[in-house]
Amino acid sequence: MIKKLTKNNFFILLVVLAIVMGVMSNLSDYFLTPLYLLNATRFISETSLIGLGMTLVILTGGIDLSVGSMMALSSVCLGLFCQIGIPSILAVVFSLLIGALGGMLNGYVVCKLKLPALIVTLATMELFRGIALGISGGSAIAIPENLYFLGQGDIGPLPVQLVVTTLVYIIVAVFIYKTNFGVYLKSIGYNEEVAVFSGIRVTWNKVKAYVLSGFFAALLGVLFTCRVSSAKADYGNNYEMDAITIAVFGGASLAGGKVSFAGAYIAAIIIVMIRLGLTTAAIQTEVQSVIIGLILILAVAFNNFVASRKTVEM
Amino acid sequence: MYKNRKAIKALLIFYVIILAIMLVKAPSFFSVDNAMDILLNVSTTAIAALGMLCVLLVGDIDVSVGAILAACCTTTGLLAKAGMPLIVVIAGSMLVGIVLGLVNGMIVTILKLDAIVATLGLLSIYRGLLIIITKGSWINGLPKNILNLGQGRAFGIPIPVYIMILVAVIMWFVLNRTEWGRNFYAVGSNPASARLSGINVRKTRIIAFAVCGVLVGLAASIYTTRYGGIQSNTGKGWEMTLISSAVVGGASTVGGEGDVSGVFLGALLISALGTVLVFFGIDALWEQAVQGLIIFVSVASYAIDFKKLKSRFVKGGAEND
Numbered sequence: 097m098i099k100k101l102t103k104n105n106f107f108i109l110l111v112v113l114a115i116v117m118g119v120m121s122n123l124s125d126y127f128l129t130p131l132y133l134l135n136a137t138r139f140i141s142e143t144s145l146i147g148l149g150m151t152l153v154i155l156t157g158g159i160d161l162s163v164g165s166m167m168a169l170s171s172v173c174l175g176l177f178c179q180i181g182i183p184s185i186l187a188v189v190f191s192l193l194i195g196a197l198g199g200m201l202n203g204y205v206v207c208k209l210k211l212p213a214l215i216v217t218l219a220t221m222e223l224f225r226g227i228a229l230g231i232s233g234g235s236a237i238a239i240p241e242n243l244y245f246l247g248q249g250d251i252g253p254l255p256v257q258l259v260v261t262t263l264v265y266i267i268v269a270v271f272i273y274k275t276n277f278g279v280y281l282k283s284i285g286y287n288e289e290v291a292v293f294s295g296i297r298v299t300w301n302k303v304k305a306y307v308l309s310g311f312f313a314a315l316l317g318v319l320f321t322c323r324v325s326s327a328k329a330d331y332g333n334n335y336e337m338d339a340i341t342i343a344v345f346g347g348a349s350l351a352g353g354k355v356s357f358a359g360a361y362i363a364a365i366i367i368v369m370i371r372l373g374l375t376t377a378a379i380q381t382e383v384q385s386v387i388i389g390l391i392l393i394l395a396v397a398f399n400n401f402v403a404s405r406k407t408v409e410m
Numbered sequence: 411m412y413k414n415r416k417a418i419k420a421l422l423i424f425y426v427i428i429l430a431i432m433l434v435k436a437p438s439f440f441s442v443d444n445a446m447d448i449l450l451n452v453s454t455t456a457i458a459a460l461g462m463l464c465v466l467l468v469g470d471i472d473v474s475v476g477a478i479l480a481a482c483c484t485t486t487g488l489l490a491k492a493g494m495p496l497i498v499v500i501a502g503s504m505l506v507g508i509v510l511g512l513v514n515g516m517i518v519t520i521l522k523l524d525a526i527v528a529t530l531g532l533l534s535i536y537r538g539l540l541i542i543i544t545k546g547s548w549i550n551g552l553p554k555n556i557l558n559l560g561q562g563r564a565f566g567i568p569i570p571v572y573i574m575i576l577v578a579v580i581m582w583f584v585l586n587r588t589e590w591g592r593n594f595y596a597v598g599s600n601p602a603s604a605r606l607s608g609i610n611v612r613k614t615r616i617i618a619f620a621v622c623g624v625l626v627g628l629a630a631s632i633y634t635t636r637y638g639g640i641q642s643n644t645g646k647g648w649e650m651t652l653i654s655s656a657v658v659g660g661a662s663t664v665g666g667e668g669d670v671s672g673v674f675l676g677a678l679l680i681s682a683l684g685t686v687l688v689f690f691g692i693d694a695l696w697e698q699a700v701q702g703l704i705i706f707v708s709v710a711s712y713a714i715d716f717k718k719l720k721s722r723f724v725k726g727g728a729e730n731d
Contacts (some may be wrong), residue, residue: 212663351524
């Protein structure tokens, strides 16, 4: 039984989460209070959203480094659209569309020019951030007050972000596990050539994954902008690193074909909890970054160890 | 065979276009002072990008170079302030670089991690530790004789440029004329067949990381002495500059492809772009967008060239690159 459970990455993540929660609640008295945790779900939802897009792209064997920049670009676009008088709802929709378009650009260049995703998205990372900087002039743009709800409001007792992200996760999970889309992405990730010969529309499906990644990054940009009440081009710096950490920590293999969405969600919770907990306990951010780096390496090493044991037993 | 000729051709075309536009729009661009300035700017990037090339050649990637730069800069600064002679300062910086490179290489190869994930984790560990150790303080007021390394000139040419040329020549020799260099290419092209032909793959990959670390260490001592002081966030995002220099210069991120001349041209393009844009009169705010666009276009253009070549090959032309 125990052997079976330790083989399961998800179970290990839950144990890690429990340990983290235990340690953090010892470090600070405020940590394990309902109000604090409910507020923490705002951060968790945002972080897990960006991990979700990355997980989808990693499933196809690619990687998307442009997510942080795309978040900034959609944030700036939202601010500018509102500034020129486009109604708030439309402004949000347009910003999300820009995210999807950016993702499409990534996807088509990766598929059609057969370039490594790492290189393409490295270039678009610079490009998107540069455009965001250029069109915003580098300054912060205020957004209208009727948008604050998206970042600061509650639906019933729950923060808006939590509801939005949970819905998004459920929809993606349904599409991945209950439709062919998931099977297609998985087989592309395992072996693209075989997928081509099996009659899977590789380009079409891969582009969809990149579009979703761009879309989720843009959604995060909108939610984040509404939470902090202004749009700026330097949002989301290094978020691509967070996203990769979450996906891999959650059990994804960068070679493609193997990811875990539930794992990614738990991984996002763990990382946010560590950051928040250590901040509440007034521990320097530098110590936090050392701890998070260590956890990433140990987690992946452990995953590999478990995986290698599995293959030996088979 | 290992050279990405298309990349170098495309880069040369880029240079011709840029220089032609400059000739018409801003003839003042062509001054000795400006050329020296650009060469000085490229020297640190080019030296470290050659290190990144080694890591890319064996099929790995090192995203922790920014943190290694910061660690080596701090070492340089502390040793210089302690009144050490120049040679000890440089050696100390390179030693820190080589140690961190070895740590990277060993963690990647022994724990069998993806290089990007492992170095990502190490990036935050190094940076965190560095700030804990230095308490985030800036280092200023280095002794004058040390500053000569980064700011001095010999025969009108900045000293870092000589160092860059020396490193490029050594790296060319290592990559093309020594066993280490050939092993880099072999391991990156096909690790399995490299192992079967008796190459110690793990050792080769660790060496590549160590070479990267040592060159970053050297670049760090030039960087520190050139600016005369360092901040605790030195080198943030620098990994992207190095990776894009190498990739624009035709290095492949899956290994086995890339060479010294390409990476040098790539680094020159990436670091000269800022100056070029100033002469174009483009707002500094748009600099990053143009930089991204150029990386994008140049990388995409190699791929398009490659396709053409393939179709020619299929038709039966005996083209061989």
